[in-house]
Amino acid sequence: xxxxxxxxxxxxxxxxxxxxxxxxxxxxxxxxxxxxxxxxxxxxxxxxxxxxxxxxxxxxxxxxxxxxxxxxxxxxxxxxxxxxxxxxxxxxxxxxxxxxxxxxxxxxxxxxxxxxxxxxxxxxxxxxxxxxxxxxxxxxxxxxxxxxxxxxxxxxxxxxxxxxxxxx
Amino acid sequence: xxxxxxxxxxxxxxxxxxxxxxxxxxxxxxxxxxxxxxxxxxxxxxxxxxxxxxxxxxxxxxxxxxxxxxxxxxxxxxxxxxxxxxxxxxxxxxxxxxxxx
Numbered sequence: 001x002x003x004x005x006x007x008x009x010x011x012x013x014x015x016x017x018x019x020x021x022x023x024x025x026x027x028x029x030x031x032x033x034x035x036x037x038x039x040x041x042x043x044x045x046x047x048x049x050x051x052x053x054x055x056x057x058x059x060x061x062x063x064x065x066x067x068x069x070x071x072x073x074x075x076x077x078x079x080x081x082x083x084x085x086x087x088x089x090x091x092x093x094x095x096x097x098x099x100x101x102x103x104x105x106x107x108x109x110x111x112x113x114x115x116x117x118x119x120x121x122x123x124x125x126x127x128x129x130x131x132x133x134x135x136x137x138x139x140x141x142x143x144x145x146x147x148x149x150x151x152x153x154x155x156x157x158x159x160x161x162x163x164x165x166x167x168x
Numbered sequence: 169x170x171x172x173x174x175x176x177x178x179x180x181x182x183x184x185x186x187x188x189x190x191x192x193x194x195x196x197x198x199x200x201x202x203x204x205x206x207x208x209x210x211x212x213x214x215x216x217x218x219x220x221x222x223x224x225x226x227x228x229x230x231x232x233x234x235x236x237x238x239x240x241x242x243x244x245x246x247x248x249x250x251x252x253x254x255x256x257x258x259x260x261x262x263x264x265x266x267x268x269x
Binding site: 005012016019020022028031032038039045048049050051053054058061062069070073074076077079089093094096097098104105108109111112113115116117118119120123128133135136137141144148151152154155156159162163165 | 170171172173174175176177178179181182183184185186187188189190192193194196198199201202203205206209212213214216217218219220221222223225226228229231232233235236237238239240242243244246247248249250251253254259
């Protein structure tokens with residue numbers, strides 16, 4: 001096995017481990033912290049795939065903003081530890097999840113075989129840089145970009161309206 | 169020697185299914201939202217892996233949009249959780265039948 005593969009399997013093990021911890025932890029705060037760790041490992045995986053800009057956004061937006069929001073709500077509501085559900089429910093759902101995983105893997109394997117991964121020498125040096133991302137974003141995706149800004153505006157207004165205390 | 173594409177796809181499928189199990193089995197709205205974030209991130213990994221394999225930046229642009237939608241979804245989801253918590257202090261989705269006639 002090459003160094004890259006060893007590194008990948010190390011990252012993959014930690015990623016799956018922290019993901020399982022997210023759904024297993026009794027205390028929601030532990031779930032949130034495990035999710036932060038999983039998102040950081042995901043950012044490192046993005047780096048190994050020549051996507052430094054998206055990796056930076058992942059850390060800033062996900063691990064930074066979204067997870068801080070989750071932790072704020074958790075601290076605000078302070079729900080304490082919760083029941084994890086019956087062993088039967090866990091067994092059934094885990095079986096269903098395993099079947100789904102096998103199906104997905106069977107589905108993506110032929111797709112992966114039909115796509116040959118470009119060797120590093122054929123990838124242009126700017127690939128994944130902020131410049132390349134911006135050029136693609138603003139040359140072919142201007143309308144989706146504008147729609148996304150409207151979506152964010154709607155989300156802001158919706159959150160303010162929902163969280164406002166209504167007068168009885 | 170580099171890591172082949174299907175390693176990333178299998179990892180992404182496994183993380184996605186962990187998220188699915190979390191949504192199905194947990195009885196806490198905030199953890200369900202976190203599992204949804206996990207699923208969205210698994211899909212992002214697939215997009216980035218294919219973008220790298222095909223040498224095309226478009227997959228990475230899609231990931232930026234997915235992050236935008238995920239942020240909006242988290243904000244609205246948590247706002248609904250807080251609004252519901254005020255009426256009935258529970259995070260259990262089974263207990264949330266405020267809209268039932």
